[in-house]
Structures are given as C-alpha cells and as structure tokens.
Amino acid sequence: MQVEDHPVDYAKFEGVIPEGEYGGGTVMVWDYGTYKPEETNDVSAAIRKGELKFSLKGKKLAGSWALIRTRERQWLLIKHRDYYTTDAEVSELAPASILTRRTLAEIAEDEGGDVRKAATGDPKKIPERTGVKRRKKGQKKKVWHSKGSKSS
Numbered sequence: 001m002q003v004e005d006h007p008v009d010y011a012k013f014e015g016v017i018p019e020g021e022y023g024g025g026t027v028m029v030w031d032y033g034t035y036k037p038e039e040t041n042d043v044s045a046a047i048r049k050g051e052l053k054f055s056l057k058g059k060k061l062a063g064s065w066a067l068i069r070t071r072e073r074q075w076l077l078i079k080h081r082d083y084y085t086t087d088a089e090v091s092e093l094a095p096a097s098i099l100t101r102r103t104l105a106e107i108a109e110d111e112g113g114d115v116r117k118a119a120t121g122d123p124k125k126i127p128e129r130t131g132v133k134r135r136k137k138g139q140k141k142k143v144w145h146s147k148g149s150k151s152s
Contacts, residue, residue, distance in 0.1 A: 002073040002074070002075060003023075010144070011029075011032075012029065012099065013027060013029075013142065013144050014027055014028055014029050014097055014099055014100060014102075014107060014111075014142065015027060015107065015111040015113075015141065015142025015143055015144060016107075016108065016111045016112055016113035016141070016142065016143050016144070017143070017144045017145075017146060018143065018145065019114070021145060021146040022146040023146060025113070025114070025117065025118070026104050026107050026108040026111070026113045026114070026117075026118040026121075027107070027144065028097045028102075028104055028107055029097055029098055029099045030060070030091075030097065030098060031058045031059055031060040031061055031098050032058060032059060032098055033056060033057045033058030033059060033061070033062075034056075034057050034058075035054045035055065035056050035057070036054060036055045036057075037052065037053070037054050038053040038054055038055060038064065039053050040052070040053070047067075050068065050069030051066065051067070051068050051069070052066065052067045053065070053066045053080075054066075054067075059098050060090055060094050060098070061084075061090065062084040063079065063080065063082045063083065063084030063085065064079075064080035064082050064084075065077060065078065065079055065080060066078045066080065091123070092123040092125075093127065094127075095122055095123050095126060095127070096126070096129055096132075099133075100132065100133040100134075101129045101130070101131050101132040101133065102132055102133070102134065103119075103122045103126055104118040104119065104121045104122050105118050105119035105122055106132070106134065110134055110135035110141070111135065111141045111142050111143065112141045112143065
C-alpha cells in the first residue's frame, strides 16, 4: 500500500507507535541498503506510469525487482529471477531486526508495545541469533508520535 513520505529520522526508528496514531504498532527495521532504478532515469515518471524496475543491494534482499501498480494505491513487489533468487522464505530465515537482531515481539516487550499482536508478525520458529541488543532496564522506551514529534 502506498503511503505518504516519512521523516528521514524514521529510517532508523525501532520501537512503538501508539495505537490510534497513524501507523500504530510495533516498528522494526527489517533490512536496509540501496536501490538503483533499471531501464529509467526518471523514477517519478515510472511510479506515475505504475511500473518501476530496480535493483536492491540490501543486507537481506538483493537483485532485480519490479513494483507494479494493481490499483490506485496498491502495488505488487515482484522478484525477478536472477542470481539472488531463492525458494527460501527470507522473512523466516532472517526475521530479526537488522539494527538490534530483536524480533517484533522482543521490540514490543522492550518498548512497551502489544507483545501478543507483534508476535503475529514473527515466524513460529525463530532461528538462533547472536548479538541481540535488548533495551536495558530503566532505559527510556522508544515511542514515535506521528503528530510531528520525534521519538522519546
């Protein structure tokens, strides 16, 4: 679903947006990287047309992709067959945050969110992880308020 632009600060926010606010719920930075348009130098024109082909170079996702508009604000993300194509479900192999290695349920628990609801976005079996960065007791919870204020 196409949404409006978000503040740049939001790109590294991992925590909770209070229920009832725009985008309310637990927020995870699942992947990050860069993209490069394919077959166009005008990304805005490709988006208006309803088809953007691009390459991703992320920590989890890579290779050639296409965004295809199916309805006014609805889009399909399609992976092209290339060197990076796999039958594996990447979200199950690597379900944790790229920043803190926490699952959605762990982020919700640490930051004061709805753990049960957040856990529905995690796979049933979580692969072993190292370097998980949990919020320390007494540390301020990360909450993003969509009404123009930054995380607290």
